[in-house]
Amino acid sequence: MSLQPVLIAGQWREAQDPTDTFSATNPAAKSSLPERYPVSGRADVEAALKAAQEAVAALRSRSPEDIAGFLERFADNIEARADELVTQANLETAYPVEPRLRSVELPRTTDQLRQAAAAVRERSWCHATIDTKSNIRSKLGPLGGPVVVFGPNNFPFAFNSAAGGDFAAAIAAGNPVIAKANTGHPGTTKLLTEAAFEAVKSSGLPHGMIQLLYRTPPEVGLELVSHPLVGATGFTGSRPAGLKLKAAADKAGKPIYLEMSSVNPVFVLPGALRERSSEVANDLYASCSLGAGQFCTNPGLAVVPQGKQGETFLEQVKGLFEGNPAGTLLGAGGPGGIAEGIGVLLEHGAELVCGGQELDGPGYSFANTLLRVSGQAFLENPDALQTEAFGTVNLMVFAENTAQMIQIAAHLEGNLTGCIYSHTGGEDDIDYDQIAPILREKVGRLLNDKMPTGVAVVSAMNHGGPFPATGHPGFTAVGILASITRFSALHCFDEVRPHRLPPELRNENPTGRMWRLIDGEWSQGNIEG
């Protein structure tokens, strides 16, 4: 059987020097899917970088309207091929077609692309800043090299390397993209790349703007992210893989944005338990089991007060974990990965409350798993007890008192999110006021009385957080406009003649509604002169 083609320099063609081949798995049937994909070697990587560099040059003369039009056509193309896409993604991920793939994730993906298009057209994202007295003007602009996007296994559309948030942000900033498919869903990624490439052609954009590789040997991946021609990298995936790519990119001085791991701690204060223990237990189960527990923002750690109310809460959560079916995991590595994570927790003092074993059946599955540990034991091994188990797994930590909750918060690693449930009448406010400031510095997004899954794609969202959840605490992977700025460079113009300035920095506001920071005030107006 012939190998699936890569997309390089505007051609769907055979990989030039494949070092190996692979196929995707149908996780619902534990079977290999028929298509085989190449593992690309250096020749493909070099060819893609060269074509991307030509695209960088060609893009210099394109307008924001060209880019916005492409993003919208791409969204249209995705919708036109929705049946095919959800069928393929269902095969490769076992996520249900409804509602997850067709009604939730696919519309989220096209919405992100259209939000990016609107931002490109409106132009405020580029943060045009003008000092009229010195005639110094600056804005964010493209990086001068392509963005390499590594997508995760758990969002075949919304974080796909050829259609997801990093893709949309990188394109919106004016960069070409080299997509590295997640090996869990190469077929979905190929379909999305086809839809993207059709939009590239119908938009008259340079053909090297979107390219696709399915996989590389690890050492070639490291060369890719650190290559002199690369602009930056976006990566969503495991911490070990992310840290290796980060080391290579950092050494070469190439920006890399990573989303790697998070146990998303949830603090449940005593008053919240007194008031609505069973409601919070329902929230926790629902959030922890979403997508079979394979969300970046999955709540893997709960901190509760020890004693009768904590025990009741544990029993309530246990009842839900035991009384509901386990979901199908994304791949063959799922059950083993979860077992390994749980093994680390058990080795370091956690006790199993329920679950803990892989399940038999047609698909890959692991029992919903609840563990417990005392606050003191947690503080003796805080790092090991924050080991992520990527599934419906929660470790419940029983804190002796508020002081110990604060200690636990202080020993958390960087996380994407942190939640605090407290009494609605204010009975927990003294505790809250002591715990929240500590937790605040450990997480990107702090929530009250709700669980962290469900990441709204709005401008104020922070899907980011301190290391090792991500690589930098100042950036978000979700939320136009801020997500775009990651993939840009600050371009300053000092006494550059007016006709040579980019339109965004000329005296006349190019859209009549773009926001610009002029002499320290945000304005949609023109500069008199």
Next chain:
Amino acid sequence: MSLQPVLIAGQWREAQDPTDTFSATNPAAKSSLPERYPVSGRADVEAALKAAQEAVAALRSRSPEDIAGFLERFADNIEARADELVTQANLETAYPVEPRLRSVELPRTTDQLRQAAAAVRERSWCHATIDTKSNIRSKLGPLGGPVVVFGPNNFPFAFNSAAGGDFAAAIAAGNPVIAKANTGHPGTTKLLTEAAFEAVKSSGLPHGMIQLLYRTPPEVGLELVSHPLVGATGFTGSRPAGLKLKAAADKAGKPIYLEMSSVNPVFVLPGALRERSSEVANDLYASCSLGAGQFCTNPGLAVVPQGKQGETFLEQVKGLFEGNPAGTLLGAGGPGGIAEGIGVLLEHGAELVCGGQELDGPGYSFANTLLRVSGQAFLENPDALQTEAFGTVNLMVFAENTAQMIQIAAHLEGNLTGCIYSHTGGEDDIDYDQIAPILREKVGRLLNDKMPTGVAVVSAMNHGGPFPATGHPGFTAVGILASITRFSALHCFDEVRPHRLPPELRNENPTGRMWRLIDGEWSQGNIEG
């Protein structure tokens, strides 16, 4: 003689475990200054980090007004001690008291501090972003750990680790600072730290907010920037030192902002030479010799057309280099460093036009040095021929034609600045339009018809650029507000109860004039609700 005290945890005290001692040099007399300073070991570093962590906690309850007041009191204290400061800085750097130290650099420094104070009070820098529909709100906030600042030797006030741009930005973002003095001017840094610490006390701020170490062994410096308690690092200095610190910080996932090196290319197009060759030569000499050539933005590389006009220009520059005295360099390492840089250039095909040797005399000095090389030779060794020589040194590259100028631009490393001089009547516009887009992607600041020295402290300034000029192309070290954002984390609040939100994210605008991005529009108003 006793060692000068470090400032740790609010105490001017002896270093706890000095591994060595050092003294500063008077470069105008090639003599050691009398005071001796400790090289701090791990005990001082650990003590400083612990005290800084306590300051982080204490700062959580302080208002922007407290921070702004501190910055202004500090600026006042600097002015009150101006005589002492300029005397000491003159001793340690040989920079002239007038105009450089007293009338240029000191006012620039206090201006930066006051601009930072105004930004803190006004609060727009924190980029408050609110989505009212989802009730998600975010802003930039402190890092949760101190910022370590390594200042350079060439700006004893304006980039001083205890008073300069990185210091002001780190404090404005709400972080404590651990200043690591430049070993060229420890006495100046001690005086500035005294002025800062007096302002800390009179502002009622936590005493661990400002701390001072003079020097550490290299391995302890690496531990400092990668320490779990550190928030981030700001470094201005040499590329070898910067890259070592970067590797250590990157590995630990700690943000580090570096300004390392730049040859600041100047392209002089044929029409500009026809029109005003001698004027451009004067500009080049004046900029290249400013501060004895020891500016980060010193123009070290000029690209000119080969042929008669290029040769005439070379002669004009040569006349100025030869006809003017060389300045006094900052330290004993100056002449050797320049000789080494020039050596690399000569080894790789450059020819000496004038200068090239250390000068005798009371102070450290090196002859103004002009070199030349053909465009073709440059393109054969582009990396070596971009070696920085930190002094009044310029390498003039003679390009055969526009195509070669473009090639030269394409082979440039990342730089802080890039200049293009062109004919005022537009006769160079075809060349400009081909060269500028290439140069644009290689530099942070693109200039027309002016030299790069003289970095205006305005909001649109970019004192940054692609690696290896800095560590990240999206950030600037100069220019409030953007410089502040480097030292902050993105803090998102999701359904957090209104009274628990920071004032900047509540419905009511806390200052009545702070700019906030509300549902995609910048506004100074309140949110109805």
